[in-house]
Amino acid sequence: MAWTVYMLECADTSLYTGITVDLARRLKEHSKGKGAKYTRHRGPFTVVFTEIQETRGQALKREAVIKAMTREGKIGLTRNWMKGSLGRGPSLFYSSFRIPNLSRLSHFRQ
Numbered sequence: 001m002a003w004t005v006y007m008l009e010c011a012d013t014s015l016y017t018g019i020t021v022d023l024a025r026r027l028k029e030h031s032k033g034k035g036a037k038y039t040r041h042r043g044p045f046t047v048v049f050t051e052i053q054e055t056r057g058q059a060l061k062r063e064a065v066i067k068a069m070t071r072e073g074k075i076g077l078t079r080n081w082m083k084g085s086l087g088r089g090p091s092l093f094y095s096s097f098r099i100p101n102l103s104r105l106s107h108f109r110q
Contacts, residue, residue, distance in 0.1 A: 001021055002021070002053070002054065003019055003020070003021055003052070003053045003054070003055065003058070003059035004019065004020055004023045004050055004051070004052055004053075004059070005019050005052075005053060005059050005063050005066065006018055006019070006020065006047060006049060006050045007047075007048050007066065007074065007078060008030065008045040008046065008048065009046040009048045009078075010039060010042035010043065010045055011042055015071065015074050016039050016045075017066045017067050017074075018035075018036060019053075019056070019060065019062075019063050023050065030043065031043055031044070031045070048078040048081070049077060049078045
């Protein structure tokens with residue numbers, strides 16, 4: 001079973017990282033306030049990064065690595081993903097979430 005490591009940008013511009021086997025379901029949980037306590041009152045969310053891992057253990061390790069990164073490191077990771085070099089890029093869209101206009105987000109500008 002494939003696991004997804006994902007990162008959300010919250011409405012307050014904070015970043016949340018998590019793992020799941022069903023990203024669409026998990027995003028719905030976040031949007032309804034049923035996801036992580038951290039995201040409960042921070043919506044709407046933008047999916048800024050996803051990465052597939054083969055096992056739960058690999059996903060947990062990758063999540064830990066990302067969570068240990070500085071904000072600048074996370075932004076660099078998401079910038080590369082948004083450009084499509086690391087994943088599906090911004091074409092990964094869920095109707096209850098917004099895809100960012102990168103030009104308006106100062107931390108995504110180069």
